[in-house]
Amino acid sequence: GAVVSQHPSWVICKSGTSVKIECRSLDFQATTMFWYRQFPKQSLMLMATSNEGSKATYEQGVEKDKFLINHASLTLSTLTVTSAHPEDSSFYICSARPGGDYGYTFGSGTRLTVV
Amino acid sequence: AQSVTQLGSHVSVSEGALVLLRCNYSSSVPPYLFWYVQYPNQGLQLLLKYTSAATLVKGINGFEAEFKKSETSFHLTKPSAHMSDAAEYFCAVSSSGSARQLTFGSGTQLTVLP
Numbered sequence: 001g002a003v004v005s006q007h008p009s010w011v012i013c014k015s016g017t018s019v020k021i022e023c024r025s026l027d028f029q030a031t032t033m034f035w036y037r038q039f040p041k042q043s044l045m046l047m048a049t050s051n052e053g054s055k056a057t058y059e060q061g062v063e064k065d066k067f068l069i070n071h072a073s074l075t076l077s078t079l080t081v082t083s084a085h086p087e088d089s090s091f092y093i094c095s096a097r098p099g100g101d102y103g104y105t106f107g108s109g110t111r112l113t114v115v
Numbered sequence: 116a117q118s119v120t121q122l123g124s125h126v127s128v129s130e131g132a133l134v135l136l137r138c139n140y141s142s143s144v145p146p147y148l149f150w151y152v153q154y155p156n157q158g159l160q161l162l163l164k165y166t167s168a169a170t171l172v173k174g175i176n177g178f179e180a181e182f183k184k185s186e187t188s189f190h191l192t193k194p195s196a197h198m199s200d201a202a203e204y205f206c207a208v209s210s211s212g213s214a215r216q217l218t219f220g221s222g223t224q225l226t227v228l229p
Contacts, residue, residue, distance in 0.1 A: 006158070034216055043205060043219045044159075093158055095217070104149070104209075104217055106158040 002028050002098035006107025013084055013114055021079045021110045023094030029074035030096035035067075038091040038109075047092075050077040084114040117142045117208045121220035129228045134193040136223045138180075138206030141187065147209040148189045149217070150180055152202045159205065165189060176200070201227045 003026040013019050023033055031052045036044040048069055049057040056069035066088075068080040081088050094107040122137040140146055147166050151159040163174025170182040180191045189206060206220040 004158075010156075041224075043221045046216060046218075049216060091156070095159075103161060103164055106151075106160075108158040109156065111156060 002096075002103075002105045004094060004096050004105045004107045006094050006110055008110060009108060010111040011113070013112070015085055015114055016083055018080055018082045019084055019112060021081075021092055021094075021112075023077045023079070023096070023107050025075045025096050025098075025105075028096075028098045030077075030098075031074060032097065033071060033077040034095040034104075035069065035077075035079050036093045036095065038093060040091075044093060047079075052077075081112065084112070086114045088112065089114045117146065117218050119206050119208050119218060119220035121204075121206050121223050123223055124221065125224045125226065127226040127228055128196045130198055131195050134178075134191070134196045134200065134225065136191040136204050136206075136225065138189045138191065138220060139187050140189060140206075140208045142208060148180075148182060149207040149209070150174065150178070150189075150191050151205045151207060153205065153222075154202050162191070162204075196225075196227045198227050198229065201225055 005024045005026050007022050033050040035047045037047050038044050046059050047062045050069045050071040052071045058064045071077040091109050093109045095104050097104050118141045120139045149164045150162040152162050153159050162178050163172045165172050165182045173179045178193045180189050182189050204223045207217045
């Protein structure tokens, strides 16, 4: 089946540093990928839609200069949290649509802790 | 615009009892509906999906859901709960745009009591 691989699974970084999260489609091509953020005990909030070869589409209220998205190939999208602060600590999940049956496949998520 | 409402943020059932997790949707076009399960610190796993075919959808791990247009509902059921079913469950609806992004409900935490 379609697999989305997300790395790293968890990361701890210092305030002010940047962190890059990778999302790869392993056995299919994804022209579109989605990035979500999930706070503890809450639902997933769509942050942005990543489009291969073009700019990402950000949801209202999401700072595009803080959350940089790059989708340079049909199998890789990256989310970079720039100048991270403790309030950026969260669980980030990516997703893609393998196509055909309208299903969505999710990565395993990245737990980011900013100290 | 599309939205999903999950009634009950927490549901507790005894092992072997019926599981019923409620989901109502709002959509201006025929929706695609999904149920996902999430275990702690993990991504989401698809349980089942409705994409305008049969209204009774069977998924993995013994779960099923019925699409009822008249009630705008897509409730998730399982005849007999197992301890391993304890997790967070999300109902979701896809948009009608070409990107078909998902909109999630607020989630329901299922606890299975021994």
